[in-house]
Amino acid sequence: MASYFKSSIHRGCDFVHDFSCSPCEENGFNTEAHHYCTQCKKYYCQNCVSKHDGLYQKHAVLGRIDVEKWEAAPEVVDAIKRCDMHPEEALKLVCCDHDQLCCHVCVAVDHRPCTKIQHIPEVAKGIHKNIEFQQIPKKIAELHKQLEKMKEARLVNTTSLKKTRAAISDEIKRIRKQINEILDKIEKTTLQDLDRMIATLEKSIKKDIETCDKMTIELQNMIAAFKPKAKSSESKSYIAYRKSQDMISQANDHIRDMSIKKCYNVTFQPNNIIAERLTSVKKFGVLEEQIVQTKQPHDPLTDPNHVFRVAEFKKYNLKINDEEGCFINSVCELPDGEVIIADTFNCEVKLLDKEYRVIDHYDVDCNPWDVCHIAGNEVAVCVNNYGDGKHELHFINASKGKIVATKKLSFTHECIAATHYAGQLYIASGCALYVYTMSGQKVKKLYEDDSWNDTVQKCAISNDGKTIYITNYDGHELITLDNNGNKLASLTDPDILAPTGVHVTPAGQVFVCCFRSKTVLQVEKDGGKKLATLARKKDGVHRPRALFFSSRTSSLLVVGWHKTFTVMKLI
CATH class of the missing domain: 2.120.10.30 (TolB, C-terminal domain)
Incomplete structure (x- = not known):
């Protein structure tokens, strides 16, 4: 740090030093430091170092000849004093042109053309009597209270979202169950129709088989009347002849009817509209993220009750x-x-x-x-x-x-x-x-x-x-x-x-x-x-x-x- 600041930077009647005396700075004075105590980790001017040496005779104090070693043992800077842009540096200056807190590096790099660079102790004089300064703790406490409330509300919101998720999940499951019940009912109705159709066809087939068996027996019995044996009367033969003709005609009719419908069959044509409608539906419903605003400025674009003119x-x-x-x-x-x-x-x-x-x-x-x-x-x-x-x-x-x-x-x-x-x-x-x-x-x-x-x-x-x-x-x-x-x-x-x-x-x-x-x-x-x-x-x-x-x-x-x-x- 010191290697970048071998000389002081003059701004009007103020001097910006690479190292300022720590005791003087605490008392509101801007004095260049010429000594650094490795134990106290503070900087001292010529006047203050004598007082320090009188109190701490065994402390190792480095002079300007050893300024390069000061970097090896830099000042311990409180977190609040650290520069946001250069965390290893302390905030010691204020650029009034930009109303910005600065360290030495900030001044050298970003504020060299600025004409109003002041030392913080000078600007800070009387700060404890400033009304706004006195109100800061109260404002911070209020903000802290609000942040805690917001945090608590977010935690409650997280819990409510979990409950909402569970409720919506239950609703989705209910819809799914309802759809399953509808599909089960459709399946049951379709299978019942299938069973009735198969039963009707089986009944018709059974009837055809029984008719075939009956006619086969009757034809076989009729054949016996035409076998060579003792001569029968012509009347009996005529009756057998006529009955056999009727029976042959009936058998031919039955064979012809059965030939027309060689085999019964059942086909199934799916109702594709069910799949099409289910395919076109990507979700069980529409999920919408809702932001509930409370005590916000009136916005006509979001207020359903706003009457326009x-x-x-x-x-x-x-x-x-x-x-x-x-x-x-x-x-x-x-x-x-x-x-x-x-x-x-x-x-x-x-x-x-x-x-x-x-x-x-x-x-x-x-x-x-x-x-x-x-x-x-x-x-x-x-x-x-x-x-x-x-x-x-x-x-x-x-x-x-x-x-x-x-x-x-x-x-x-x-x-x-x-x-x-x-x-x-x-x-x-x-x-x-x-x-x-x-x-x-x-x-x-x-x-x-x-x-x-x-x-x-x-x-x-x-x-x-x-x-x-x-x-x-x-x-x-x-x-x-x-x-x-x-x-x-x-x-x-x-x-x-x-x-x-x-x-x-x-x-x-x-x-x-x-x-x-x-x-x-x-x-x-x-x-x-x-x-x-x-x-x-x-x-x-x-x-x-x-x-x-x-x-x-x-x-x-x-x-x-x-x-x-x-x-x-x-x-």
Whole structure:
């Protein structure tokens, strides 16, 4: 250490020494050391060393001529005095330019241009009377208390997680047992059908064998009547002749019938839909990590009860080249901020960048009605051609500013809206809501209302999968279902006329747009109450068809029967 500091560094009226006198430093003076005691492990100036020698005559004291040896026996530095950057050095200086504690190496390497380098004893004068200094122990004690509470809470949390793990494990085992019971029942029913079929066939075979045995005996008995023996009367012979003819005819008929069905057999055609559905299901359920926040600042993006208001309206043009106009029927945002819209009027799916400029489009041979985000950059598009009865779901990927089609699914009913949740597709047909696997196998019809033509137009599912929202266009209402299809609520309101789009944010806020009333609403999570009317026709909302909340920008994207779409900044 001393080899790097053979001379002092001057900073204004202060001197920064390579070694400072320890007693002087303790008394607030900045004095260069000329001696080092190997026993005391302290530095001394000329004045202090005489006092030291008077008290400790047998101590070995090294002078400046032996300064290189001082490195072999460095000052014992308390942990609090050590430099974070150079742990072998003690903190002795303060750089006021950077408001940073420094050792000699810090000053030489990082603070050479600085003009305000002060010795710590000078800066520290009167520190014990400083109010903030006096409050430090109290603050530390409070922090210590809080940290202990946090630690205790984390330990309790660890215990609760273990209990949660056990509870979820039990639930998974219960589901597995339930599935096993269902499979056992299916197996039992199938085997019972097999046993009944085999028993019926065995009974038929036994009957054929008995008939063969009976006819064989009768034919053998009849042969005896034709053996040469004492002449019998012609009448008896005639009777034998006629009976034998009848018997031969019956035997031939039986042989012919048995020849047609030479052998009975049973085949088995597996029900592959069971394996397909089990294969498409990767897990028994969805595991979600939940962070419970307490006493945190209010965040509208995570508070399901927050009622938004509009801070700003902006409009963007969606036309491509010489298009006369657009009829945008759906919109969704991808994770990277790009946006997908379905232009029903122009039979196009359009890709927009983060500034809502059209950068690519995918031509569809018929009308695209809805876009549904699947995962990552994958989107499903509902396509219908009413002329030839085509009802399809087109899967596309949007990557690097381009749209690429991947696969299609076909349906026997209309496919006007779709929602994806937990590996299943929810397809709205206009008057019913179906559940399908990702491979296109129908699971069930979840809900139906055939009182009008357009009672199930679009749907949205809450983040936990427990609540489903449906827009009833003809009935002018928002329907709320549980995940079993049971109706929980039905909301009507003067501002709800011909509701079209519905969207649920990750936090659980519900938004609805209405075509005829030209309104955008926020609805409570339970679906039974209107919380706010966010926009009307006077705000530039023109025949809205769909909407999507962007968590990235805290904005509501509203599209409809117009060449522009509206971006509503919410707070």
